[in-house]
């Protein structure tokens with residue numbers, strides 16, 4: 012029997028029918044698609060039981076409580092902790108904290124720079140011994156910088172500096188420092204706070220309260236709660252906002268995006284705006300029982316609406332409307348601030364306006380918070396430490412014998428960053444406690460790996476901007492193998508060995524003692540410790556200090572073709588962290604293209620400078636130069652260039668490096684008249700095509 | 702091919718653009734929750750896998766009349782999906798109670814028809830294998846598988862959280878779907894028992910998540926009869942599950958390609974329902 016055409020067709024038909032019926036080919040196809048996607052180099056998430064721990068972010072300076080989800084004992088996710096007094100949601104930086112435990116820029120082992128300039132790994136005992144010897148030799152000629160104003164580590168460093176006889180204890184410049192200076196000059200023996208919860212009208216001047224000023228998560232929760240989702244039927248709109256928000260500043264930033272109104276003002280003129288408003292309030296009959304009110308009134312009267320409008324660039328009609336709103340609101344509140352470098356003068360003017368509104372220590376007003384508690388022998392008050400100006404320190408000819416830096420990146424963050432880096436290099440022995448290999452660590456002689464907040468025991472006392480005193484303790488939840496230590500314990504140990512009695516031997520005991528002072532029973536180190544107190548400081552005799560204000564806020568000549576508005580984005584992390592791994596995906600193409608960042612100019616300003624959207628330009632000032640690409644953006648005031656800070660890292664890891672330029676290289680600090688601080692909000696730049 | 706199906710439960714969002722400040726926290730949370738890999742250079746947006754993108758909107762006026770707003774865009778979970786209808790291998794479909802459009806990675810052959818079809822650019826393609834810096838894979842969550850190069854992915858409304866929430870109901874001895882007072886079936890998962898990661902982290906409460914069909918859910922009340930609520934490209938007839946809310950008219954007008962003098966409140970659908 013031959014194999015004829017009919018037989019072939021029969022077999023073919025049978026095979027086709029068989030294939031349709033049998034699952035084998037389908038299973039094979041399915042397997043092919045599964046196994047062709049199942050490669051050994053693609054990680055498979057680990058499994059295990061989930062557990063949760065409550066901590067407080069030490070990385071995000073804007074007050075972020077959080078809940079950590081651990082799987083099989085290892086942290087995998089940061090989740091919000093809405094029940095915490097400062098909680099509600101998360102910031103883009105804090106969400107990334109778990110991933111940052113494994114950032115390529117992390118420091119894992121102590122590093123010592125040899126005579127050849129190369130860094131070599133050493134053990135912790137060797138590092139500690141080296142540090143002890145150097146500190147012993149330096150004695151009173153050692154200097155200290157802390158980048159964490161809410162932590163008791165600063166207190167430990169201050170007590171140790173005092174014990175060594177050093178007067179050089181510094182904090183990185185911050186809003187809290189400017190506010191402390193403002194309070195001191197006005198005779199207020201307390202910290203400034205803002206009771207936004209109870210306010211019904213909030214005018215934020217320069218303070219980007221919904222992105223990077225003050226207790227951001229709390230600010231945002233208050234904003235969210237005060238504004239019901241809008242609902243409009245054909246019959247009309249249902250509103251019910253319990254807080255109206257207005258933002259005044261040079262750039263239409265994240266706060267301005269949702270504020271009821273944006274008042275554009277030139278950068279560095281926020282204080283003048285407040286003074287002009289004070290004048291209008293006084294004209295409207297507002298007065299304060301202060302010894303120098305008449306002198307203040309005379310000063311403010313020079314800032315007529317016309318003059319204020321001219322100096323600040325604000326629209327006269329809008330100015331009048333805003334003052335009218337302050338006068339009609341039940342609980343108006345003015346917050347004057349900046350993202351650092353604004354100086355004390357504008358904050359003083361803000362206090363003056365709040366005093367005229369009669370809201371000091373009133374619900375919804377400017378509140379005076381008692382000073383932070385101290386437990387260490389010989390430590391200085393925060394206010395005393397704030398008096399020391401870090402910029403002056405770096406400008407000083409005579410350098411300290413040793414500089415110890417805790418969690419700070421002055422070589423990147425300070426204005427005139429390159430000069431700071433050069434001054435830093437001139438210090439004979441520089442040591443830093445740092446989590447990441449940042450620009451400052453890269454210049455140091457001894458680099459000590461500091462645990463991330465998730466890996467260490469630390470505390471947070473009342474972040475600036477809060478309306479209440481708060482104290483939280485964060486316990487370690489991270490990787491036990493990280494090879495990191497806590498600055499405070501290393502210093503306490505060395506102090507003991509050098510015979511300096513600071514009153515404590517362990518950081519944990521300091522935190523326990525503090526928790527006792529803030530008043531709550533139970534084990535403060537068991538995790539999730541948080542207390543809040545509505546205690547207020549007495550307002551006391553308060554003065555306007557017009558003789559200081561007049562000079563501090565005096566308009567000065569332009570320092571370049573364009574004014575420079577430096578703004579920030581939470582997504583870019585901090586000076587210490589750089590851009591967290593996931594966050595550079597949040598940057599839009601009009602913010603960063605390749606390695607070129609944008610400079611914001613409005614259309615009129617661009618045209619006046621013969622520039623167009625997309626032009627590559629250089630911005631120069633005082634010998635510094637950065638390159639950027641013009642983004643024509645109508646949300647910026649005239650004759651002003653807006654540059655986002657946080658770009659331009661040269662150290663850290665590939666998620667931060669080679670992205671844009673560091674604007675602080677073209678920002679020059681100047682002494683703020685009469686206040687003793689340096690400030691840089693009035694910086695200017697020249698711009699030209701690159 | 703996925704046909705339009707009616708479900709008793711329709712998970713959806715109302716995103717309040719008057720509350721969103723564009724901080725990007727939701728984008729970061731989305732990546733961490735769904736095990737997306739970080740990228741050192743994320744400036745080439747065509748190549749960046751992102752399930753949720755926050756766009757900046759402008760009223761296009763000159764200074765000082767300029768205004769901005771931010772618009773977070775997850776997958777719109779269309780009931781009439783342009784994407785699922787073109788997938789040749791049924792790797793994406795809307796086939797489960799809740800109305801979430803699935804994405805089945807092992808089935809995806811990477812043809813990217815769905816990406817071309819999606820009018821919202823909600824889908825992204827893995828041009829490369831995902832790479833985490835050494836050790837960072839330890840922070841992957843066990844809830845979502847990682848995806849290799851060559852497949853398309855997109856927002857799933859954190860579907861794993863829906864599964865976990867249902868499991869919780871079952872573990873408590875309850876039925877997942879129960880009849881409500883309106884005599885319709887509703888999901889017994891409580892309103893806050895299933896929330897997407899983006900909605901959970903938003904400090905401004907800009908993203909409200911819930912069952913659009915359940916009159917007791919906030920999201921239902923927010924979008925029903927609210928003239929300030931709109932959907933993106935509504936006239937395409939995609940019947941999306943993501944609503945946006947804004948009191949600003951210029952923002953609402955950006956939701957679709959309106960002519961300058963066109964009334965945004967006119968009947969929306971101009972394309973035939975089946976397309």
Ligand code: SF4
Nearest residue numbers: 721722724725727903
């Ligand atoms: S987290 Fe909230 S405010 Fe931030 S971008 Fe997302 S939706 Fe907007």
